Amino acid sequence: MKNNNDKARDKKLKNGFYKSFNRANKSIFWFFILLAFLFGALVVKLLHIQIVQSEELTISALNQLTRTETINSNRGIIYDRNKKELAINTTKSNVFYNMDVLDQRQNESLTDFNDRKKKLFDEDAKLISDVLGEDYEEIREKFKGDKVVRIATNVDKMKANKLRELRTQLANEKEEGSKEKKKNLSAMSIDDVTRRLYPFNNLASYIIGFTNDENMGQYGIEASYDEELTGIPGKNVSLKDNASNKIPLTDEETYAPKEGYSIVLSIDANIQQFAETAAENAKKENKADKVSIIVQDTMTGEIIAMTTKDDYNLNDPKKPINEEQEKNWDEYTDEEKTKIWYDNWRDFNINDQYEPGSTFKVITTAAAIEQNVAQPDSIFTCNGSMRVGDRTLTCTSHTRGPKTLAKAIEESCNMTLIQVGNELGKEELLRYIKAFGFGKKTGIELYGESTGIIPRSADEISAVNLATMSYGHSIAVSPIQLVNAVSAICNGGYLNKPTIFKEAIDANGNIIEKNKTQLRRRVISQETSEKMKYMMKKVVENGTGKLAAVDGYQVGGKSGTANIATPTGYLDAYNSSFVGVAPLNDPRLTVLVVINNPKNGILGGAVAAPVVSEVLNKSLNYLKIQKTEEIKSEENYVTVPEVEGLLLEDAGRKILNNKLKFNINTDKGLDYAVVTNQNPSAGSYVLEDSIIDLAVNDNLGAEKVMPNLSKMTRKEVESILNYMNLEYNIKGNGDFISQAPKAGTKVDSSTRVTVNYANNDDNLKKEPTEEKNIVSNNEDRSTKNNNVNKNKDKDKDNKN
Incomplete structure (x- = not known):
């Protein structure tokens, strides 16, 4: 029997158990709560996600899976006024290398890992440089960092394909003494890109400009019409996983790109070539620093040709442009090279300004005649010098005493023009200077145009300034301003906007935008214009411009010579110039030639006038403008033959047979090169011994050009098609009937060529095989290529 103590203890334990149990129940209860x-x-939250956020999260998830790939649009072509291609597109390749190609092996020391990596980079740099034909050290230098680096840009497609083939070959080989496969070139990647190709290299380089590695226009028309030429890129939208694999059962959307518009320029490639040849010759003959030429349509303001020599190669714009740069190039710092590039790309005709000298006298004279303060028969007296303010000004004319204004212009008399300027007054002279477009951009469609330097107001013109401005000193103009003003003087007084743009067309040839002559203002009357043409004609007939004459045409002009001005003063060097217009009875062309720092004479009438004559002579005859004057000496002109689509050897022979010379845009891969373009074009009327520029495709790359097979024997056809690595089918054994694709068509390795000959029973007996099929592009053609005639030496002999 339990005593009271035991009962008390049991009660205490029971109460403690209940208390613990209750506490546990409460904890469980609150836990479940x-x-x-x-x-x-x-x-x-799930309901909120499913109902409220469902659409937003679905879009977010799709965005993470969605891959958008840009489809670049083809850049528009740049043509001359006759639709000759001056800038086209071609496929090039960029080579990249992933520097993070190797992982450190287990139990491999950091030193061993770095040695293994260096060995791989050395070997890959050697492999890449050998295929590309580049300097090993330059390629190896680019293997830096731990990311993807660009090894080479604008690589020929054929070389890029060789690198791809080499990478595939090495991927199947094993390291010596190891079961691991070689890592060589596994980190290399190659992207094919569309790049610009300029068939005529330097031709019209300052007008056309070039594109950078991103295919964006830099300088010239490529820059000023970059948006129109570029077009609108397309895109491909698809759902892909993290490994960039397309997710099954998902849609893919493609938005086609909009091709860029093509730009037709006002320049004529043939006249451009005449100007460039003349500038190059004048530079050499006068040992000048530069020679600039502008040819403008007198009536419309269109620029027909414009060049400055030296100029740069559009296909390699960073290449040195003269012997001095080539000689010292390796010694220049990066900063010096950058400055040289910008100087090389700067167009004197548009971007710079100079003191025009006596060519400006026609502006002063036209203003005076229009204001009736002087006329061609007005008498002025030249004493050889004149004291104006604190300066004594001298005359370049050799005759003294009274003379008419017309005679003064003919002789380029400074003293007469000072008097004319005083009669006109500083307010009126400045008004006409501005009216002729000086001191303001002309608006030509090229960036960086100079405004020149003229007084802001008449109050800034001192007596000395008025005197010197009257004959073209103490004032700065751009060549484009001056040639445009002289055109206005000779076209009846109409100042037009000079233009290089003719029209924009789409991929189907539809005209999207067409340029029209834009009249700025009328500056002088028709009567004043006729008087000015009369005086300019006398300059060429009897005065300082005799060397500008052209047989069969009335030519007018004005010479100019002025010290080269710098911000710190005048140099002991000159700009010698001449501006000419022809034919004066029906003005068509205005030509300005500026020779910078000539060493063999300085007078514009002696060094620049003959260049104007050369350009006018070739251009007027090429345009077949009727002669109206007596012909003193008949020069021999010939017609340029059609050679596009011919093999270079055949084209060269045809050109030489027509008493012409030729020049090609490359000296590589000429075995079976095909002429893709020629300048001047077929049918042009040029002097004997003129040089025809030929653009050729060597038919070694991925993009080939089909030659004209009509004059070839069957064996010759087989030989060239084997050389081009094309599949072909030749039918018949008689006379040539047809070929497909046609001559000049662009082809690739997938193209199958069909050549048809007439059936000939006699030939069939001798050669029972009527049809021959070559079905493999990959077979070994080394024995067949032994029959290929090597004509490189002959081509080099004919190259001029």
Whole structure:
């Protein structure tokens, strides 16, 4: 029997158990309450996600999976006024290398890992440089960092394909003494890109400009019409996983790109070539620093040709442009090279300014005649010098005493023009200077145009300034301003906007935008214009411009010579110039020639006038403008033959047979090169011994050009098609009937060529095989290529 103590103890234990049990139940209860709350919150959150955020999260998920790939549009072509291609597109390749190609092996020391990596980079640099034909050290220098680096740009497609083939070959080989496969070139990647190709290299380089590695226009028309030429890129939208694999059962959308518009320029490639040849010759003959030429349509303001020599190669714009740069190139710092590039790309005709000298006298004279303060027969007296303010001004004319204004212009008399300027007054002279477009951009469609330097107001013109401005000193103009003003003087007084743009066309040839002559203002009357043409004609007939004469045509002009001005003063060097217009009875062309720092004479009438004559002579005859004057000496002109689509050897022979010479845009891969373009074009009327520029495709790359097979024997056809690595089918054995694709068509390795000859029973007996099929592009053609005639030496002999 339990005593009271035992009962008290049992009661205490029982109460303690209940208390503990109750506490545990409460904890469990609250635990389940918490779980219920969390579960409820989770359900609410799921409902919120499913109902409220469903659309937003779905879009976000799709965005993470969506891959958008840009499809570049083809850049528009740049043509001359006759639709000759001056800038086209071609496929090039960029070579990249992933510097993070190797992983450190287990138990491999850091030193061993770095040695293994260096060995791989050395070997890969050697492999790449050998295929590209580049200097090993230059390629190896680019293997830096731990990211993807660009090894080479604008690589020929054929070389890029060789690198791809080499990478595939090495991927199947194993390291010596190891079961691991070689890592060589596994980190290399190659992207094919569309790049610009300029068939005639330097031709019209300052007008056309070039594109950078991103295919964006830099300088010239490529820059000023970059948006129109570029077009609108397309895109491909698809769902892909993290490994860039397309997710099955998902849609893919492609938005086609909009091709860029093509630009037709006002320049004539043939006349451009005449100007460039004349500038190059004048530079050499006069040992000048530069020679600039502008040819403008007198009536419309269109620029027909414009050049400055030296100029740069559009296909390699960073290449040195003269012997001095080539000689010292390796010694220049990067900063010096950058400055030289910008100087090389700067167009004197548009971007720079100079003191025009006596060519400006026609501006002063036209203003005076229009204001009736002087006329061609007005008498002025030249004493050889004149004291104006604190300066004594001298005359370049050799005759003294009274003379008419017409005679003064003929002799380029400074003293007469000072008097004319005083009669006109500084307010009126400045008004006409501005009216002729000086001191303001002309608006030509090229960036960086100079405004020149003229007084801001008449109050800034001192007596000395008025005197010197009258004959073209103490004032700065751009060549484009001056040639445009002289055109206005000779076209009846109409100042037009000079233009290089003719029209924009789409891929189907539809005209999107067409340029029209834009009249700025009328500056002088028709009567004044006729008087000015009369005086300019006398300059060429009897005065300082005799060397500008052209047989069969009336030519007018004005010479100019002025010290080269710098911000710190005048140099002991000159700009010698001449501006000419022809034919004066029906003005068509205005030509300005500026020779910078000539060493063999300085007078514009002696060094620049003959260049104007050469350009006018070739251009007027090429345009077949009727002669109206007596012909003193008949020069021999010939017609340029059609050679596009011919093999270079055949084209060269045809050109030489027509008493012409030729020049090609490359000296590589000429075995079976095909002429893709020629300048001047077929049918042009040029002097004997003129040089015809030929653009050729060597038919070694991925993009080939089909030659004209009509004059070839069957064996010759087989030989060239084997050389081009094309599949072909030749039918018949008689006379040539047809070929497909046609001559001049662009082809690739997938193209199959069909050549048809007439059936000939006699030939069939001798050669029973009527049809021959070459079905493999990959077979070994080394024995067949032994029959290929090597004509490189002959081509080099004919190259001029």
